[in-house]
Amino acid sequence: MTETVRTDAGSGTSAVVSGVGTGFAAVTMAALVVPIRRGVEAPSVWAGAAFAIVCVLAFLASRRTGIDRRIVSAVAAVSSAVVVIVSAYALNQGITASVPLPIGSWSLSLVFVAFFTAGLTAGIGVAQFVGIDGGGLKDRSLHTTSLTVLGLGGLVAAQVATALVALPLMLVIGTLSLTQLVVVSQLGMALGTGAVAIGYLVYRGDGLSYLDLEMPTVRDALWIVAGVFVLFGALMAISAVFYTVGVESSEHGTAQQAQTNPEILLVLIPASLLIIGPFEELLYRNVIQKSLYETFSRYGAVVVGSVVFAIVHVLAYGTAGPGEVIASLGVIFGLSLVLGTIYERTENLVVPAVIHGIYNAILFTNLYAMYA
Known part of the structure; x- marks a missing residue:
């Protein structure tokens, strides 16, 4: 890189x-x-x-x-x-x-x-x-703002792509079930997020060589194993702190839906490995975090990129009050720091993508065991 x-x-x-x-x-x-x-x-x-x-x-x-x-x-x-x-x-x-x-x-x-x-x-x-200095602060502020807009654009594009996929299906087969909607939304996420990431690289004049896609080495495999353990360790540590001080976080919208419709988790478990992990890491790590290297130190880029990653998850917790939402975004920020650091260390998108996918898949599997 x-x-x-x-x-x-x-x-x-x-x-x-x-x-x-x-x-x-x-x-x-x-x-x-x-x-x-x-x-x-x-x-x-x-x-x-x-x-x-x-x-x-x-x-x-x-x-x-x-x-x-x-x-x-x-x-x-x-x-x-x-x-x-x-x-x-x-x-x-x-x-x-x-x-x-x-x-x-x-x-x-x-x-x-x-x-x-x-x-x-x-x-x-x-x-x-x-x-x-003042000029440097201005440049970094503008760059951060533009990449935050890009991150939010990925969220909007995923929703638009979902609608474009769903409407023709609804004309053919009628109303979609919740499980079918989840399948469609995952396809929409892949199409929308991928389009924004690649579109931004084309706009910048960067080729596919900008993407850090390499066959994982033994070292990368060790990073993946360690990364999964560190992510869950960080989650438990943050949860323990929240419990000790009496902080309440909000529940992810997917978890709320799974309580009454656990079958959607059978879609989300493989989607975590095939879509959620790879495409979120593509946009927020390989595009946004790597772009931030141009104006921030590498570790500064990890922090700023994690702020952007947390911001785009606001709607996923939007049914709760602001305090609960902020607590949940704090968890997302902490986990993103882990993923961002691993990406910075390995310079291979496959590593954080696999870690992210395995992490989500385990969470969804646990939810399925609870609600099914």
């Missing part, structure tokens, strides 16, 4: 970066201070506000001469990361601190605003820590 990794070495940290960081940190602080002033006494909100204040002070300090910017940047990044965690916890516990919007009956959760802006602020803190 060959790619160009862009850096801003020697460019120095622009005051623009600390200014943007200060702005987002101030928004985060305000979003948490306002609920406190209105009587919210939740410790998680108070802790978030305290760390947001620390983050603002750290960014302000980074603008002064004679202060080690790496240290204060690290403080800003860590403080923001803590705000992300505690605000997510507050949302999970039902603390939203919503305020009405002037448009219709809509409202805005201040705690969610803090969660979102603190995530951005953490990224800016890391950027300042590694010496990225």
Whole structure:
């Protein structure tokens, strides 16, 4: 695999970066201070506000001469990361601190605003820590946004392809059963996701050589075995932490359908190995993560790519509240870090695709044993 990794070495940290960081940190602080002033006494909100204040002070300090910017940047990044965690916890516990919007009956959760802006602020803190200037921050932000749109485009394309496959069938055989719809949706996912991935490569002018498809070696086989164990280990560790602190996650839409229609799992088990694992890894690892190598460090690309991967799973958990959805996306993010790291280490798409497929197949098999 060959790619160009862009850096801003020697460019120095622009005051623009600390200014943007200060702005987002101030928004985060305000979003948490306002609920406190209105009587919210939740410790998680108070802790978030305290760390947001620390983050603002750290960014302000980074603008002064004679202060080690790496240290204060690290403080800003860590403080923001803590705000992300505690605000997510507050949302999970039902603390939203919503305020009405002037448009219709809509409202805005201040705690969610803090969660979102603190995530951005953490990224800016890391950027300042590694010496990225204002231009570099802009380039990376635009690249991340465009690839997030690409990832969401894969989701939309899968739905469109599913409809294009389903409509002719319905004209011929009538209403499709749920199992038939699942078969069609898997075909649609393969067609839609594959079309977006290949279409993007054609748009960039890259050939099929961009795809990291190689026959697995013995080393790759060892990575696959280890990867499956690590994925399930990570799942159990995250679940144990959630149980200990009382965090509730939402159930995947497929699991909800399987409770009353377990036969769909007989479709999803082989589809995990043949479609879900290969095509999701194709788009989100071989295309999106690899493209991120051009503007981020390789491990930075793993993290950013995992954020994109988590975002596109929002609809799969959309029936629950925001706190439960965020918890579920946190699990997806953690598992994606494992898959992304394995892809970065092996540089062979087959490895994470097989691991992903085996992982999903085992989960679906377990669900079938429960509900059948």
